[in-house]
Amino acid sequence: MAQKAQVLYDFTAEPGNNELTVKEGETITITNPNIGGGWIEAQNSRGEIGLVPEDYIELNKSFPSFPAAAPAAPAPSVGNVAAPDLSFFDAYAPASTPAQNQASNGNDPWSVWNADPSGGSSNNWASNPEGTQTGKSAAPDPWASVSHGHPQAYQGPGADDDEWDDEWDDVKSTGGYAESETGEGGAMQRGGAHATSMKIALNKFPGFSKSGPELYLLCKQLAKGKDRLPIYMGEVGPVWFYPETQLDCVVADPKKGSKMYGLKSYIEYQITPNTTNRPVNHRYKHFDWLYERLLDKFGSAIPIPSLPDKQVTGRFEEEFIKMRMERLQGWMTRMCRHPVVSNSEVFQLFLSYKDEKDWKTGKRKAEKDETVGVMIFSTIEPEASDLDPVEVEQKCEQFSRFTKAMDDGVKEILTVGHEHWKRCTGPLPKEYQRIGKAFQNLSSVFTSSGYQGESTLTDALTAAGKTYEEIAQLVAEQPRKDLHFLMETNNEYKGLLGCFPDTIGVHKAAIDKVKEGDKLVATSKITPQEKVTMAKRLSTMSYALQAEMNHFHSNRIYDYNRVMQLYLEEQVKFYETIAEKLRQAHSQFTTM
């Protein structure tokens, strides 16, 4: 689909740069939005094609292939990895992008707190599963549960992303998901499995079918002795059990595989955990399968950020693959850092299955797991004594205020960072180039003076001019060296924070239910004993939420210290390099 854009102000092409001269108010057609470096390729009404600075134009809102940023991102620990040359026009779309506008009405993860409950339910599978189910069963899109269930991913309209992803997940693919449906427990089956687990989750209590937590609050018996999730009291309050050595893994060595006599090809990544040190291979869709499992199993208690995918766009396939890998690494690193997730059977299976048979068996088992949704709380065992429901509610309110506030703060940084990125790769270097050219032109005029003893000045002027051209290049390249990682980290947190409304929503619902306790007893919907049980289990849920928040906080403090160090370190180098270049240029001028 061709995208039209309005020209905001005049731009005159420099000869020989493949640029296109455009006039303010002119309408042009984007022929390639992914040039990168602050440029897009466009065609004017006369059919001429050329490059135009992307912030000289305004895109017609409703562009499917300009999705806003999605959460998962490489942890700052990959700071030393050079960022691939991608178009961040897509990656770091500001708050005003179509996708986010959409998010802000109805799809806003925070609208779960809206007066109108449907506003929230439409994007919170925990609070309105059936709605989502219907939506899903209607859509053959295997990602539907993701894009609807996790709006923070801000993925554009499903259909477009679908084709897009299709193309990329199975390179040169023609058969869509036919293969995954039949072949190896693929998308549709996953969708099915998900649907099933949810139906189980809700149909037991038709009376409360509009809400999730009762399933746990009122279930007759808790899960069996295996997979206990203890919660200890640490210095900072309730904390998960953290293993001695932290799990970690390396995602590397993407290989193009093919099947059906080469008719269909795909990318396979090699994942090596620090535990076994034995690499296993996975395709992107296996990562997605893992994501679905983790979401089903832990989503009510632990924010599971969406996988990186649709927002990743590269000029070339290699770049796309490199960027996706970098972000898959970031996602895996975060999952490894989580004591509960990293220790789970399904995650361990993904990282260290022995052979194809082992993998297949493990997959089927994981898909049959019934300790999903709110039932995860049935495995949690706090060591501390029960909390009073009032205290629970206060904690919950505090967490929701904080996560909402941080979400705003993170989005502000992303918006400002995006604008800064565009200026640094667009008009600013162009200006330094023009300054450099102006000095060099004057120098060559002086050379033509025919006056003696001119050369010292003309050489110095030329050198000064070249220096400003070098500065132009430094300015244009800098964002990839520092801003990139600041943006990636904040994108990752935007994704994480987008999960909290779901998690907190479950708690709010549970709190409300416990509040209705007496009424429910009076109308004999529940027994007095069940009312006591509900309060006790709400306390357990609260310990889980607090442990999760404490995990979030400690990671947040580490991540932001890390990324700010990296950012400022690179910024210092940047300004020092420029100062040094200018010092050299200065030394060439002499006043006799």
Place this chain on the structure above:
Amino acid sequence: MAQKAQVLYDFTAEPGNNELTVKEGETITITNPNIGGGWIEAQNSRGEIGLVPEDYIELNKSFPSFPAAAPAAPAPSVGNVAAPDLSFFDAYAPASTPAQNQASNGNDPWSVWNADPSGGSSNNWASNPEGTQTGKSAAPDPWASVSHGHPQAYQGPGADDDEWDDEWDDVKSTGGYAESETGEGGAMQRGGAHATSMKIALNKFPGFSKSGPELYLLCKQLAKGKDRLPIYMGEVGPVWFYPETQLDCVVADPKKGSKMYGLKSYIEYQITPNTTNRPVNHRYKHFDWLYERLLDKFGSAIPIPSLPDKQVTGRFEEEFIKMRMERLQGWMTRMCRHPVVSNSEVFQLFLSYKDEKDWKTGKRKAEKDETVGVMIFSTIEPEASDLDPVEVEQKCEQFSRFTKAMDDGVKEILTVGHEHWKRCTGPLPKEYQRIGKAFQNLSSVFTSSGYQGESTLTDALTAAGKTYEEIAQLVAEQPRKDLHFLMETNNEYKGLLGCFPDTIGVHKAAIDKVKEGDKLVATSKITPQEKVTMAKRLSTMSYALQAEMNHFHSNRIYDYNRVMQLYLEEQVKFYETIAEKLRQAHSQFTTM
């Protein structure tokens, strides 16, 4: 007159900053173009008034009170003087400003070489004095001879500047030039004097009334023995006689004087030459009288740059006076540096008259001086042997090519510098401010987490945020510390270069006349002897032109080395300061 402007893109006012929110495409009315710092004050259709970044808007072309830059400027030697806070929106208008557009058609100093001679004559008093006379007698504007005769000043339509200058030259003046006309040989009389001298210059040779140089080429006898201007052969070729010690002076201590029982007030500056070390007082109009005298006397041989005036605009009277003084200092310094001008009787009178009587007598004498226009060549005595007319023409062509080329180069720097000035004082600091705010906002969100051991990060984040706010301020203030002087020097050269078409025009006319030599003899317009004399005198004119070019070159090489040193020195300091601030911010982050 109210100026309309188009809003180029959306700008959202920051509360409490007296800013005005505007939408792209909206039309606003400029209520004050001279706010400075990249801002203008405007009113929207709803009558709201506030500040808008000047490069967010596009001015409706044909704005009288946005004149482009004029020549005179402080030499870089005043680099240590802090630049006053002026609106450089006026001072450094780019090539595309109305004034210069106007200049480029008809008023272009270079159009003297146009195929259409009238194009040239309209702005070159030497080649079409009568035209100018008529123009002048029609216009009561005392500056007419300046603004028409010296288009490089690019002063907007006379009428507006007139009122404007009127207001400024005589503060709270009501009577326009009534006083100066009667009082003390003021504007109109000067205009008269000028007209007279020109009439003398031309009516003697009705046959050649369209051109000037014949007056000298064919005059019966050269001026008497006094005021000889010898030309020596130096290493670089023909050179003026340079005095042992260079004349210099300090323009300082502007005082408001008043007359007519305080009804009329004016500014008086104190000028102290290094020769007598005795200060003399002069009003702006005395400087202008001196300019007129120098122009009449030396204009055919030596480029006499216009005085700084109409292009100087300040937000406050003090600023205006300070800026005008700085530029008068620059103009005087340049005149003092010129061996011929500084040594002239009229210039010495201006600098060192003993008393009012001495001044009045000297003025009358100077106004009666008949060695003006092309007759200045009659005082020039080259020591070297006569040049062949072919060589003369080659030299002349070379100079005109060079001065034209340098004029283009200088204007390019002014245009680019102006754009850079606007970016550095407009959008760029705003962006660094937003980055700083974003960090600080995130910091205050973190503070609200209620998590332990948060403070190190939040303090560091706040410090980083404040650092970017400081950087914003550094960026906005930097142009006054370096770009200002680069712009001033180039403005000064733009003015000087604008004088060359007049000077070179006289030579071209003389060359043509000598070429017609045989024809003139044949048609007995001149005698064979006069033909020989013409060739000899053409050689003298050429020596004068070469001496002047060599003077120009040596000054140019000094000035550009000087200003580039100053510019790069400040730029280095600027980037080092930022690097140091960021290094401090970096040191506050810690990854445990």
